[in-house]
Amino acid sequence: EIVMTQSPATLSVSPGERATLSCRATQSVSSNLVWYQQKPGQAPRLLIYGASTRATGIPARFSGSGSGTEFTLTISSLQSEDFAVYYCQQYNNWPNTFGQGTKLEIK
Amino acid sequence: QVQLQESGPGLVKPSETLSLTCTVSDGSVSNYYWSWIRQPPGKGLEWIGYVYYTGRTNYNPSLKSRVTISADTSKKQFSLKLTSVTAADTAVYYCAVISDGYYFGDYWGQGTLVTVSS
Numbered sequence: 001e002i003v004m005t006q007s008p009a010t011l012s013v014s015p016g017e018r019a020t021l022s023c024r025a026t027q028s029v030s031s032n033l034v035w036y037q038q039k040p041g042q043a044p045r046l047l048i049y050g051a052s053t054r055a056t057g058i059p060a061r062f063s064g065s066g067s068g069t070e071f072t073l074t075i076s077s078l079q080s081e082d083f084a085v086y087y088c089q090q091y092n093n094w095p096n097t098f099g100q101g102t103k104l105e106i107k
Numbered sequence: 108q109v110q111l112q113e114s115g116p117g118l119v120k121p122s123e124t125l126s127l128t129c130t131v132s133d134g135s136v137s138n139y140y141w142s143w144i145r146q147p148p149g150k151g152l153e154w155i156g157y158v159y160y161t162g163r164t165n166y167n168p169s170l171k172s173r174v175t176i177s178a179d180t181s182k183k184q185f186s187l188k189l190t191s192v193t194a195a196d197t198a199v200y201y202c203a204v205i206s207d208g209y210y211f212g213d214y215w216g217q218g219t220l221v222t223v224s225s
Contacts, residue, residue, distance in 0.1 A: 001168070034209055036152075043201055043218055044152065049209035056212055087152060091209070095167040098152040 002026055002090055006099035012107040015078050021102045023071040023088035032092035035064055035073045038101075039084045047086075048073065078104075109134035111216035113202050118222050125189040125221055129202030132183065136160075136204040136214070141178055141185040145198040146218070153198075157205075158185055192223045 003026045013019045023033070031051040036044035046055040048064035051071055061076040075082055083106050088099045115127035129141070142157040156166035158178045166174045170189070178185035189196060199220050205213040 032208075043203075043215035046209065046213050049212075055209070089152070094165055095169075096154045098154075100151045 001095060002029060002093050002097050004088055004090055004097050004099035006086075006088060006102045008102060009100070010103045010105060012105050013078055014107045015080060017078055017107075019075040019078055019082075019104055021073040021075075021086055021104070023066075023073070023099050025069045025071075025090055027093075028068045029090040029092035031067045032090055033064075033066070033071050034089050034091065035062075036087045036089065037082075037084045038087065044087060075104075080106075109136055109204065109214040111202050111204065111214055113200060113216045113219040115219065115221070117220060118224065119192055119196075120225050121193055121223055122191055125187070125192050125196060125200075125223075127187045127200055127202070127219065127221070128184055129186070129216060130182075130184050131204060131214075134214075136183075137180070139204040139206050139213075141176075142203045142205055143176060143187045144201045144203055146201070147195075147198045148220075155187065155189075155200075194223050197221065197223045 005024045007022045033051045035048040038044045047058050047062050052064045063074045065072050085101045085103050087101050110132045112130050119125045137160050140157040143155040146152050156176050158164045158176045173190045175188040199218040201218045203215040
């Protein structure tokens with residue numbers, strides 16, 4: 001099973017600033033990686049697939065990059081609604097596996 | 108707009124079988140992976156498995172001996188059965204339909220909390 005490790009566990013950022021979240025895989029997942037945003041009491045929301053393609057309706061301030069084992073989610077200018085938990089998930093090898101999440105909180 | 112709704116008991120006794128159903132409405136999701144994912148309270152997400160529209164299933168090896176996922180495409184429903192549950196199976200259970208490669212996105216239910224307790 002591929003283990004996904006996200007860092008940091010918690011990230012404190014001020015509104016309007018940039019946030020950079022990292023995700024690492026224990027073996028290559030090519031570009032078969034998605035990013036989700038989850039708010040309390042809600043289901044995860046797909047942000048990015050294929051490591052770098054924004055899902056339908058996702059604002060341009062969200063961008064994904066990376067391939068192989070190292071991935072990054074960048075939020076260019078944080079809005080109040082962006083404070084949430086973010087998960088990466090690989091779908092290159094079954095079972096699909098999630099990272100443990102990064103909580104993005106207001107500084 | 109595709110909508111999903113989980114249904115089933117919110118409380119299951121240890122050693123018994125957890126059974127949930129997901130009903131899909133408003134949209135075509137024939138070529139999607141009909142999936143179950145769970146999240147223990149305050150923790151991260153875990154894939155349970157899926158049934159593809161062809162009937163092919165795939166289960167997380169960590170749960171494979173206890174899981175069955177099946178679908179009734181005519182009713183646009185799919186179900187999860189997890190046997191011999193313990194407190195470790197207490198979680199919010201989500202059903203989701205996921206397009207191949209996520210190219211056409213995914214849709215999730217709101218989730219249902221299932222507590223395993225006597």
